[in-house]
Amino acid sequence: MQLNETHDPGLRSWVPSANAQDADFPVQNLPFAAFRMKGEAAFRIGVAIGDAIVDLSHPGVAMLLEPQIAEACRASTLNDLMALGPAAWSRGRLNLSRALRAGNAQADRVGAALLPQAGAEYRLPARIGDYSDFYTSIFHASAVGRLMRPDQPLLPNYKWIPIAYHGRASSVCVSDSEISRPIGQIRVPGADAPAVAASQRLDYEVELGVFIGVGNVRGQPIPIRDAWKHVFGVVLLNDWSARDIQAWEYQPLGPFLSKSFATTVSPWAVTAEALLPFRGPWLRAADDPQPLPYLQDLAERSSGALDIVLEASIQTAAMRAKKLAPVRLSRTSSRHAYWTIAQMVTHHTSNGCNLRTGDLLGTGTQSGPTPGEAGSLLELTVGGREPLAVSSGESRTFLEDGDEVCLRGVCEREGFARIGLGTAIGRVLPVHAPQ
Amino acid sequence: MQLNETHDPGLRSWVPSANAQDADFPVQNLPFAAFRMKGEAAFRIGVAIGDAIVDLSHPGVAMLLEPQIAEACRASTLNDLMALGPAAWSRGRLNLSRALRAGNAQADRVGAALLPQAGAEYRLPARIGDYSDFYTSIFHASAVGRLMRPDQPLLPNYKWIPIAYHGRASSVCVSDSEISRPIGQIRVPGADAPAVAASQRLDYEVELGVFIGVGNVRGQPIPIRDAWKHVFGVVLLNDWSARDIQAWEYQPLGPFLSKSFATTVSPWAVTAEALLPFRGPWLRAADDPQPLPYLQDLAERSSGALDIVLEASIQTAAMRAKKLAPVRLSRTSSRHAYWTIAQMVTHHTSNGCNLRTGDLLGTGTQSGPTPGEAGSLLELTVGGREPLAVSSGESRTFLEDGDEVCLRGVCEREGFARIGLGTAIGRVLPVHAPQ
Numbered sequence: 076m077q078l079n080e081t082h083d084p085g086l087r088s089w090v091p092s093a094n095a096q097d098a099d100f101p102v103q104n105l106p107f108a109a110f111r112m113k114g115e116a117a118f119r120i121g122v123a124i125g126d127a128i129v130d131l132s133h134p135g136v137a138m139l140l141e142p143q144i145a146e147a148c149r150a151s152t153l154n155d156l157m158a159l160g161p162a163a164w165s166r167g168r169l170n171l172s173r174a175l176r177a178g179n180a181q182a183d184r185v186g187a188a189l190l191p192q193a194g195a196e197y198r199l200p201a202r203i204g205d206y207s208d209f210y211t212s213i214f215h216a217s218a219v220g221r222l223m224r225p226d227q228p229l230l231p232n233y234k235w236i237p238i239a240y241h242g243r244a245s246s247v248c249v250s251d252s253e254i255s256r257p258i259g260q261i262r263v264p265g266a267d268a269p270a271v272a273a274s275q276r277l278d279y280e281v282e283l284g285v286f287i288g289v290g291n292v293r294g295q296p297i298p299i300r301d302a303w304k305h306v307f308g309v310v311l312l313n314d315w316s317a318r319d320i321q322a323w324e325y326q327p328l329g330p331f332l333s334k335s336f337a338t339t340v341s342p343w344a345v346t347a348e349a350l351l352p353f354r355g356p357w358l359r360a361a362d363d364p365q366p367l368p369y370l371q372d373l374a375e376r377s378s379g380a381l382d383i384v385l386e387a388s389i390q391t392a393a394m395r396a397k398k399l400a401p402v403r404l405s406r407t408s409s410r411h412a413y414w415t416i417a418q419m420v421t422h423h424t425s426n427g428c429n430l431r432t433g434d435l436l437g438t439g440t441q442s443g444p445t446p447g448e449a450g451s452l453l454e455l456t457v458g459g460r461e462p463l464a465v466s467s468g469e470s471r472t473f474l475e476d477g478d479e480v481c482l483r484g485v486c487e488r489e490g491f492a493r494i495g496l497g498t499a500i501g502r503v504l505p506v507h508a509p510q
Numbered sequence: 511m512q513l514n515e516t517h518d519p520g521l522r523s524w525v526p527s528a529n530a531q532d533a534d535f536p537v538q539n540l541p542f543a544a545f546r547m548k549g550e551a552a553f554r555i556g557v558a559i560g561d562a563i564v565d566l567s568h569p570g571v572a573m574l575l576e577p578q579i580a581e582a583c584r585a586s587t588l589n590d591l592m593a594l595g596p597a598a599w600s601r602g603r604l605n606l607s608r609a610l611r612a613g614n615a616q617a618d619r620v621g622a623a624l625l626p627q628a629g630a631e632y633r634l635p636a637r638i639g640d641y642s643d644f645y646t647s648i649f650h651a652s653a654v655g656r657l658m659r660p661d662q663p664l665l666p667n668y669k670w671i672p673i674a675y676h677g678r679a680s681s682v683c684v685s686d687s688e689i690s691r692p693i694g695q696i697r698v699p700g701a702d703a704p705a706v707a708a709s710q711r712l713d714y715e716v717e718l719g720v721f722i723g724v725g726n727v728r729g730q731p732i733p734i735r736d737a738w739k740h741v742f743g744v745v746l747l748n749d750w751s752a753r754d755i756q757a758w759e760y761q762p763l764g765p766f767l768s769k770s771f772a773t774t775v776s777p778w779a780v781t782a783e784a785l786l787p788f789r790g791p792w793l794r795a796a797d798d799p800q801p802l803p804y805l806q807d808l809a810e811r812s813s814g815a816l817d818i819v820l821e822a823s824i825q826t827a828a829m830r831a832k833k834l835a836p837v838r839l840s841r842t843s844s845r846h847a848y849w850t851i852a853q854m855v856t857h858h859t860s861n862g863c864n865l866r867t868g869d870l871l872g873t874g875t876q877s878g879p880t881p882g883e884a885g886s887l888l889e890l891t892v893g894g895r896e897p898l899a900v901s902s903g904e905s906r907t908f909l910e911d912g913d914e915v916c917l918r919g920v921c922e923r924e925g926f927a928r929i930g931l932g933t934a935i936g937r938v939l940p941v942h943a944p945q
Binding site: 204205207210223230232235236238239240241242243244245246248253255257258259260262268269270271290293294295296317320323324325326327328329330331332333335336337364367368369422423425426427428429430431434507 | 639640642645658665667670671673674675676677678679680681683688690692693694695697703704705706725728729730731752755758759760761762763764765766767768770771772799802803804857858860861862863864865866869942
């Protein structure tokens with residue numbers, strides 16, 4: 076994968092909104108989603124351009140694409156396109172880029188396939204086979220570790236092995252899906268026995284989600300030099316977490332119901348190719364151990380990290396009533412991750428485990444080195460001990476009913492067009508049923 | 511769900527092999543699988559009877575079934591049938607039971623749909639959405655706990671909460687699939703750093719797998735009184751485990767690559783209805799805490815436990831060369847489980863997590879109270895410290911290349927026909943690739 080004409084910062088689109096300074100979806104981005112217009116039954120595949128969607132099932136667009144790619148784009152999720160592999164993705168992206176550039180002679184034909192994002196609704200970009208969640212931020216791992224083990228915040232394995240757990244695929248949902256507060260077994264500190272109650276320590280986690288394009292055969296690991304070829308694209312991911320349920324259930328097999336009630340992802344999968352200009356050297360201190368050989372690669376060392384600026388904001392019910400804008404909770408970059416996306420892919424398959432098209436890998440909470448860069452309330456409020464002021468008169472330790480959490484991701488680099496990931500939004504509703 | 515004419519121990523089949531004393535698949539069983547005959551491309555659905563398979567896609571059989579059920583049985587996995595729900599499963603089973611009984615007038619027509627199991631091969635019974643693995647044996651949890659925490663073998667949460675972790679669905683495979691020894695990061699005790707090596711502590715785990723028939727909507731938990739209605743059937747499950755990889759990776763988020771290289775299940779899903787006669791009171795000592803209300807149910811208390819006798823046997827490469835029969839490693843019953851299948855289902859959904867048709871729940875290693883009832887080598891060899899003699903001249907601490915592990919499950923109770931689960935077999939092959 077290398078920079079090509081689609082990355083040219085001078086490109087402009089004949090779709091005016093794509094040329095705005097703060098557009099998430101300029102012609103250099105071209106992310107993919109599964110969408111339908113409100114009131115429609117069936118979902119289609121589209122590409123975002125400015126505030127519009129190019130309907131890839133439209134005959135006027137399909138004829139611009141290679142037949143195999145056009146056929147894959149007539150599906151209702153991205154799985155078929157994902158399965159075609161990086162060369163096909165790149166060729167299709169080039170065709171779409173050319174068709175959407177200012178001055179393109181086919182603008183009229185493609186224009187007939189444009190739909191407004193404002194009238195669209197989304198489903199998950201792909202049918203997700205398995206969802207695995209990593210723990211790539213050393214700052215998050217250390218902060219959580221300090222709360223639980225002040226004497227040994229970082230476990231001895233952290234700098235050697237990309238820690239991860241299997242997540243729950245069934246409850247991954249797209250932005251704007253309802254998030255009911257979970258109930259579960261909770262043992263209040265000092266109590267003899269647990270009780271069943273609504274979670275009082277409901278949290279969000281700012282993550283990236285990585286969609287696997289082409290999988291691997293069981294028993295055939297993916298070498299790190301090939302790992303990026305298996306990555307279709309990236310979304311925002313909010314790994315909602317019930318800290319009180321987690322504290323009681325997680326020994327000895329890890330988090331289960333504290334995570335599996337819901338995981339929210341943004342609808343637009345930003346392709347690995349579009350993100351290419353925003354890669355840089357991986358994080359590793361001089362006295363850290365070098366990654367073991369299977370996680371080592373010269374190219375990856377110099378360009379494995381991905382600089383996506385990630386923001387979380389909150390709008391409470393009271394703020395909505397007063398028409399107050401959401402306020403930012405934190406801002407960091409995924410470049411602070413200790414383990415890269417390629418290392419996640421390679422480690423995951425190193426035992427022979429097979430990834431499949433549409434599988435989702437989470438990066439784990441992305442936190443940076445300073446306090447304002449923490450990607451969860453658990454960290455921002457020091458385990459709930461230091462409430463955070465969120466607006467006039469309100470503060471939070473953990474999430475309350477009515478709170479809406481919005482994640483955003485943006486890539487900016489001198490000499491390149493700004494690339495946005497859109498938003499992943501979820502509003503906390505009361506518990507799902509009377510107890 | 512209640513006993514009905516299909517459970518009558520006096521029933522005999524016109525398929526002679528189904529009437530043998532030691533048949534796994536008498537006419538009282540009627541388990542479902544996805545199969546094809548060797549050399550065929552497409553898979554079909556079948557029901558086992560003695561040493562034969564009734565091809566449910568055969569027109570002569572389809573006409574015995576309700577149209578909706580016949581349609582579901584024309585698929586290539588059981589998902590469509592599973593989605594129809596317990597009333598339909600029961601009616602379909604009754605029709606098949608009648609058609610296969612001795613003296614049935616339609617025997618000739620059904621006979622045309624019979625195929626020999628000896629010529630068949632299988633795939634997974636269902637497309638599995640998510641796989642979750644529980645930890646329901648208190649004897650297993652205590653034995654493993656003794657190895658890791660001699661001062662506190664059983665963690666404080668064990669008797670309150672059915673512990674589980676999300677597993678890996680992609681690498682669940684059907685009996686007879688190849689099991690390559692995994693490689694991974696291993697830190698030898700006392701070493702400063704881990705190294706990448708083939709697992710030297712490869713183990714099996716004797717479990718039951720539970721296939722979910724009808725799922726639930728996200729946010730709507732399944733009450734315990736309804737839990738069994740969501741269970742289509744049960745298979746044998748071998749949760750292959752690399753103990754040395756697990757020991758290094760599992761803190762703080764639980765097992766990951768130590769489990770995800772392969773999980774083997776038996777091909778025949780034995781229906782919850784067929785297993786009805788083998789249910790009994792759940793295990794709970796007088797001084798144990800009572801389950802919390804959401805895990806309590808009078809019927810479940812008296813009939814939640816499932817008495818399936820589970821055996822693991824091994825045949826090494828040397829034994830095969832000498833034509834020595836496999837030897838038994840352990841024998842126990844799933845009735846010793848501390849948490850029941852209904853409690854697994856209800857707990858899993860108690861936070862609002864949605865189960866889907868075809869989801870697989872593992873029970874976790876089933877071990878009984880005595881040493882010979884331990885369902886893993888980790889327990890049988892006390893963490894690898896006490897080698898186990900397996901045949902003339904050979905012993906094992908953990909599995910070696912060429913070892914074939916076979917799980918069997920059988921239900922027997924005075925006054926009822928014997929019901930078998932068949933076998934789940936896997937042979938350990940050398941590591942998948944040069945390192």
